[in-house]
Amino acid sequence: MKRLLCGLLTASVLWTGSVLAEVRQDRLQLKEGHPTEYVVVKGDTLWDISGRFLDRPWLWPEIWGVNPQIDNPHLIYPGDVIYLTWVDGQPRLSLRPTSGVRKLSPQVRVLPLDQAIPAIPLRDIISFINNNLVVDEDLLQDAPYVVGGDNRRIITGAGDRVYARGHLKSDDRHQVIYRPAKPYYDPVTGELLGHELFKVADATVTSVQEEILTLQIRSSHEEVRSEYRVMPSDTRRIQSVFYPQPGPEIEQAQIMDVLKGVAKIGQFDSVVLNIGERDQVEPGHVFAVFRKGETLNDPITRETIQLPAERAGILMVYRVFDKVSYGLVMRATDVITVGDEVRAP
Template sequence: MKQLITVFLGGLVLCLSLLAPAQAEVRKDTLALRDNHPKTYVVVKGDTLWDISAMFLQSPWKWPRLWGYNQQIENPHLIYPGDVLTLKWINGEPRLVLNDGIIRLSPKAKVTPLRDAIPAIPLKDIMSFLTENIVMDSDQLTAAPYIVGSTNNRIVAGAGDRVYARGELVEQHSRQNIYRPAREYIDPITQEHLGYELFKIGDAVVGAKNDDITTLDLRKTREEVSALDRVYPSQKESIQSIFYPSSPAEAIDGRILSVLRGVRQAGQYDVVAINQGAREGLEPGHVLTIFRTGERLKDPLTKEVIRLPAEKSGQMMIFKAYEKVSYALILKATNVIAIGDEIRNPG
């Protein structure tokens, strides 16, 4: 009997020891609220889901868990200015509900345009990069048709002018875009060629095609079109405007390649390019943490040059992922963010 009790107690201790890490993990994964979070909030024009979540959560990118699992906010992207959000506890976790959970029936119908819904992130800061910037690898760039000249032997051309491109069109569409190579991306660690960034300078309509020469009539231009600008078809895919934040499944260890406004340092709502892409498993909506690269200094005692540890400096969200390069929007900056800073998984 004593041996049986001993075996039972030993098994109980073993079960509890196995359960403890799981329970600890559950506690670790609970949503952490900010100390000064409000109990209610009235949505105003210009808010984003990130902004609102940042008032309540220490990790704003976890906003789907804050309001994605209750019936009243079935689609968190359909929250409008004037809506009243109240923080409640449901099944042991904080949740945001509309109007304190009170549903008022009325014979009147409220019609609100979808365009007035609160977006996940400030789309105005990335819209041009969604439509006007692309990344090509060297083979794509080499194969893309290029401008050879315009009518009357003019060096440059603008809207309303006719230009000529040489090469086989990637797709036989009547509408084509004109792009200009801006920079080449090289991995700062491996020195691998990652691609070329191109920005759109205009759009054109195909007028005629003779052998490998295509006649293009320029419709709209942002800059003057000149020789060696590239011709590429309009993008087929629809513009993604809804983003569901999540952590990448794979371990990410990347670097910031560039700040797309032409400077070396970035802050909140700036767009950056990083040296990781779909090849590493990145997708639109993935959230990453930015670490400021540690400074180099000389040890006052040994005189050797050492590098200080990297410090967390912000968070970003991927909004466009190519094979080896991704564009991301900086959503939080607690320090200066610069080219070469490290990118890792959140948490």
């Protein structure tokens, strides 16, 4: 009886291991026609490089995972050679740094960190990471607001003095002036998800008299006008290194806006999603975009029918607020528009 139980247990373990291996192999499916090695060039990203080898480039942390040569896959430089190898039957990417020297002695290669290959094209999102903020209704209404500039000027800039009315949310003399951009409402439930603000200036509080604040503008991206809001600097961690993973399955998740204001959304456009921290969304989460199916009339019954949604691309979340998040379209196989669904990939 004991032998039978041991045999069944061993068979079960072997079967479970083989199933997990098959699932993992499916997740790490190599792209048809993939190269055996690739030389990194300036302008590459980890997403691009992994996409040359994998059908699902967002799984790159798994294919880099166990390489002793790559302690940090985010420190890859132009000229390095990425080559495909196999470990325990699984595909792995390994790194061969560029060097013409073949000595059996330690070497140090010194390069600026800003020359390292980024995870995704940061140039397309850096302004949204640094300058955009989404806050709730109460925080917006309670924030001090600009009432005017020196000598009754209604438009001011760097070096000018402005006055605001209200009570500061912190004792920090360094404050940020934001331009209210737009409110975001959930396209499904109608809930107010927050107000988007755009940073226009950095300012220093020089005087506080009751509820009147005097601020000296240190630097500005655009002119400062009345009704702009004064808030402390955003203290949340700004993330620029991303480890992608499939996002959670969330019902009624949609694209509700595009940050550049274009009508048709394509690769490397930034979009706004009606999901955020309260939905367990995190930077690095990857979602598939499904274009909403068209409605048409049945030619026989004359009924209105809804065609199924079709997959149109992949996006990765890079900035998350309480009820809203920003995502970057990494791949677009069809035209993407506001209102399209996002699902776990």
